[in-house]
Amino acid sequence: MKSDISQARLPAHVAVIMDGNGRWAKRRLMNRIKGHEKGSQTVRTIVSTCREIQIPFLTLYAFSTENWARPKSEVSALMHLLKKFLVSEQDEMMEKGICLKVLGQLERLPEDVRNQAEETMAATCHNHQMTLNLALSYGSRREITDAVQMVAKKIQAGELAVADISEQVVADHLYTAGMPDPDLVIRTSGEFRLSNFLLWQSAYAEIFVTHTLWPDFTKEEFIEILTNYQKRDRRFGKVECSMPSDGSPQ
Ligand code: IPE
Ligand code: IPE
Ligand code: MG
Numbered sequence: 001m002k003s004d005i006s007q008a009r010l011p012a013h014v015a016v017i018m019d020g021n022g023r024w025a026k027r028r029l030m031n032r033i034k035g036h037e038k039g040s041q042t043v044r045t046i047v048s049t050c051r052e053i054q055i056p057f058l059t060l061y062a063f064s065t066e067n068w069a070r071p072k073s074e075v076s077a078l079m080h081l082l083k084k085f086l087v088s089e090q091d092e093m094m095e096k097g098i099c100l101k102v103l104g105q106l107e108r109l110p111e112d113v114r115n116q117a118e119e120t121m122a123a124t125c126h127n128h129q130m131t132l133n134l135a136l137s138y139g140s141r142r143e144i145t146d147a148v149q150m151v152a153k154k155i156q157a158g159e160l161a162v163a164d165i166s167e168q169v170v171a172d173h174l175y176t177a178g179m180p181d182p183d184l185v186i187r188t189s190g191e192f193r194l195s196n197f198l199l200w201q202s203a204y205a206e207i208f209v210t211h212t213l214w215p216d217f218t219k220e221e222f223i224e225i226l227t228n229y230q231k232r233d234r235r236f237g238k239v240e241c242s243m244p245s246d247g248s249p250q
Contacts, residue, residue, distance in 0.1 A: 004223060004227050005053060005223065005226055005227060005230065006230055007054070009230045010053065010054065010055060010226075010230075011055060011182075011183035011184045011226070011229060012055070012056055012057060012180040012183060013055075013056070013057035013058075013059065013179065013180045013181065013182045013183055013184075014050065014055055014057070014058050014059070014182065014183070014184045014185075014186065014226075015058075015059040015060075015061070015182035015184070015185045015186070015197070015198055015201075015202070015205070016046065016058070016059070016060050016061065016185075016186045016187075016188070017061045017185070017186070017187040017188070017194075017195060017197055018039060018042070018043070018060055018061060018062065018188060018214040018217075019187060019188050019189040019191060019195075019213075019214055020035075020188050020189025020190075020212075020213030020214045020215070020216075021035035021036045021038070021039040021213070021214055021215055022035050023035070023189060023213055024038060024039070024213040024214070024215040024216065025038075032074060033073075033074065033077040035213075035215055036077065036078055036081055037081065038215035039214045039215045040081055040084075040085055041215070042214055042215055042216075042217050042218075043060060043062075043085065044089070045218070045219055046058070046060075046217070046219070046222055047060075047089075047098070047132055048092075048096070049219045049222055049223070050130060051096050051097075051098060051129065051130050053223075053226070054129075054130075055130070056130055056131065056180075057130070057131045057133065057179055057180060057182075058130065058131070058132050058133065059103065059133035059134075059135060059176075059182065059198070060132070060133070060134055060135065061135045061138065061195075061197050062082065062134050062135060062136055063078060063082070063104075063135070063136050063137055063138070064135075064137075064138055064139055064195060064196055064197075065104075065105065065137055065138065065139030065142055065196065066139065066195070066196065067137075068108070068137070076110075079109065079110050079113050082113055082117075082134075082136065083112060083113045083116050086100075086113075086116045086117060086119075086120045087116060089120075090119075090120050090123060090124070093120070093123075093124045093127065093132070094123065094124065094127070096127075096129060096130070097127040097128060097129030097130065098124060098127055098129060098130045098131075098132050099124045099125055099126075099127040099128065099130070099131045099132070100117075100120050100121050100124045100131075100132050100134065101121060101131060101132070101133045101134070101175075102117050102121065102133075102134050102135075102136050103133050103134070103135045103136070103138050103143075103175040103176065104135055104136040104137040104138035104139075104143075104175065105136075105137040105138075105142065106118075106136070106137070108137045109136060109137060117134075117136070131179065133175075133176070133179075135197070135198075138175075138196075138197070139196045140194075140196045140197055140198055140199040140200065141196060141199070143174055143175055143200075144170075144174070144199070144200060146173075147170055147173035147174050150173045151165060151169060151170070151173055170200070171200070171201075174200060174201070176198075176201055181201045181202070181203070181204065181205065182198060182201055182202055182205045183205060183206060183229070183234075184205060184206050184207075184208065184225075184226075184229050185197070185198070185202050185205045185206070185207050185208070186208045186209075186210065186222075186225055187207070187208070187209045187210070188210055188212055188213060188214045188217050189210075189211070189212070189213050189214060190209060190210070190211040191209070192209055204234070204236055206229055206232050206234065208225050208228065208229065210225070
């Protein structure tokens with residue numbers, strides 16, 4: 001499998017909207033929570049695959065700012081699963097040199113989950129092989145709004161001039177400061193929407209939607225998507241490289 005992928009055109013950053021856990025459970029007449037449990041196994045598989053093929057940044061959308069509006073029992077089950085994941089995966093992250101970061105409103109998480117997230121982030125912060133971003137209580141609009149507030153405060157304090165607000169300055173105030181933008185955004189479960197995920201950062205990401213529900217998503221399908229990504233022509237608004245610079249057809 002690994003041999004199908006060209007090491008030369010590997011994405012530096014893959015972001016995944018892990019969707020479809022509830023439908024996976026519903027189809028089996030199970031409680032939605034069972035779908036989340038099964039989905040957390042897929043998380044393990046995809047993290048270790050990324051590490052294996054040396055993708056430096058992986059961002060997983062695990063819980064959105066909008067997901068707080070779900071039934072209390074589902075939210076608390078998800079929080080419990082998150083904590084369990086952080087505890088059970090910490091040794092593996094250390095072994096594999098994975099650094100964990102949480103993108104989102106850490107302060108909104110229940111205290112025990114927040115403490116565990118902080119502990120795992122501190123324990124893994126010197127690992128350099130790969131960064132795993134967990135988007136938790138994450139919302140892109142909130143992230144951008146916070147960045148605007150931070151920049152405004154710097155202007156008010158006289159630390160920054162209005163004319164100095166560049167795209168780079170905005171990017172430097174997002175949760176993803178210092179990281180490359182996602183090259184590839186994958187969404188499982190067949191929905192063609194971004195659901196408030198990395199709106200700024202995904203400006204030029206390649207998007208791939210699969211109908212597979214997240215608990216059924218496999219290493220094989222992930223590799224297939226990466227292979228498809230490598231065949232895409234990323235033009236970034238320009239003309240194809242083979243085209244003469246005056247734009248006339250060859
Ligand atoms: C994704 O699965 C997990 C989270 C949003 C936390 P869903 O729970 O959204 O599953 P569906 O979309 O209802 O199938
Ligand atoms: C997006 O899935 C959020 C996560 C995967 C964490 P949702 O299921 O919450 O999104 P919508 O409601 O389909 O847009
Ligand atoms: Mg969903």
